[in-house]
Amino acid sequence: MKKLFPIFFSTLPLLAVSPTIYMAPPEATPKALNESLSKGEKTAVAKEAAQKGTSEMMIISPEGRAKDIEAAIAFLKKHAPSTKPSIKLTNGSILSGIINVNVMPGGTLLIIQIASLKGVQYQIEKIENIDTIMTNGT
Missing domain, CATH: 2.30.30 (SH3 type barrels.)
Incomplete structure (x- = not known):
């Protein structure tokens, strides 16, 4: 029993630091959103974001x-x-x-x-x- 306490206490900080992982519903996954964009839209958005240098983007058809x-x-x-x-x-x-x-x-x-x-x-x-x-x- 004395041998388990040091192992438990040494792994406790690791458990406290690990991030919580959330699963998104299938219809809201980034892959599904990316597939709905045409190649022209993706190109326009990428070029606009690269020129403006902003982290926000607006998608226009x-x-x-x-x-x-x-x-x-x-x-x-x-x-x-x-x-x-x-x-x-x-x-x-x-x-x-x-x-x-x-x-x-x-x-x-x-x-x-x-x-x-x-x-x-x-x-x-x-x-x-x-x-x-x-x-x-x-």
Whole structure:
């Protein structure tokens, strides 16, 4: 009996320090949440978090973001008709003289019509490459 007390007292602090493990229900596991996100959403979220350096993130569907970009260009064309909207990309380049923006059916790509000296040109961009939407005057 005297031999058991030192063993018991030496392991007691280890038991007090060990963390409690909680099991989450199957529908709330991180793996299930990650599987519900599309590849485009994961890429957009990861890129945004890396650029901002914040620990918080907001998940927005690619289709919703693409429709917002399309609506923003239409809004700028309507409210500032003398200037053409521009888009600043994450790599620093600027697409200016935008005539129209169309969203591809998947919602992850934008077809941008640009007025140039050579006529109308088209550029296809991923929605995660769009940084800022502005007018030429700003």
